[in-house]
Amino acid sequence: MKRAKEIKSTINETYEVKDRNYNHIARFSAFFMVLVLLSCQSPSGHQSQAASTSDTTKTTITRHDQEMSCDQFLSAIVKSSNAVALKHFSDTLVKVRLEYLTAEKARIKLYVLSDISEDPANKKLTENAVGWLEFHRQNKRLTDITNDPDKPLVLQYDTTLLQRYDLYKLCGAEAAIVKPGTGYEQRDVMQEADIRFNGKLKRFFTMAEFEKVFGKPDSIQMLKDEAPCITIFNTEAPDDKYVYKDGSRFETSKDRVAVDEFWFLNGNFITYKGIRIDANTTMNDIKQLFPTAVSGRLGMDKEGKLWVIQLREDHEGISYGHIKLFFENGKVTFMHWWFPC
Secondary structure (H helix, E strand, O other): OHHHHHHHHHHHHHHHHHHHHHHHHHHHHHHHHHHHHHHHHOHHHHHHHHHHHHHHHHHHHHHHHOOOOHHHHHHHHHHOOOOOHHHHOOOOOOEEEEEEEOOOEEEEEEEEEEEOOOOOOOOOEEEEEEEEEEEEOOOOOEEEOOOOOOOOEEOOOOOOHHHHOOHHHHHOOOOOEOOOOOHHHHOOEOOHHHEEEOOOEOOEEEHHHHHHHOOOOOEEEEHHHHOOOOOOOOOOOOOOEEEEEOOEEEEEEOOEEEEEEEEOOOOOOEEEOOEEEOOOOEHHHHHHHOHHHHHOOEEOOOOOOEEEEEEEOOOOOOOOOEEEEEEEOOEEEEEEEEOOO
């Protein structure tokens, strides 16, 4: 009898444990079902899921838009165009890179890579500029300034590319927009205050000083006969003249004289911050003064015999003009103050 009572007690305890376990399982199952029902039936839950899908799609689209890099986009534009460089070089050889941005336009460099190493097993690539283009933001024009920056060639190109991508948004992260006095422009400034012609005269002087340093003029021409689109003194006086000496051109107004175009002929030279520049000065010499301008030099013809670099007149970007320095056979030839009409 005692043994029977012990067995019965054990059975009862076992069922009590099982009951407690079943209760726990039941409560957990009920809680789980409530969560499932809430996630499936709640309107707010459905909206949240939809919003999440929308965000994912939006991110995917944004990521897709950014799959093309700035240089790839510029390359697509350039190679769809009739750029001069593409007439002389295969479009597979021509590389494209954004040089810099301003608020109004983007400067695009076209170049090819050449192997100048003597050992074929150890390549040494050098970059040679073969063209320069400008993309004008407001009117979407693409111009070729390779042969003559003063007379840009308006190019044709696939404008539908602009419907898919915004050049300024795509390239903005790869090249900071240039502000006056910074970056590209600052390294290419040649201020007239630092220049001395034949080591003595600044850009502006008197006729008496002209004759003392250069001698008598070789020839004189009235400005009204030349009809330039812009003048240095901007007086439009009937007696204003151009004075020529050793190939150089000077503008006069009454007794005032200013250098317009200066040729390094017959021993004429300039000093820039005390450094002499004359007909024997090489492009490598100029590179020590203006490395960015020289590396971005503009080829003036397809043979590359004549090169020009452009130098800003001031650090603040006040002047719209620039100084052009021309080279022939690797040596400086003449300089010219250029200003847009």
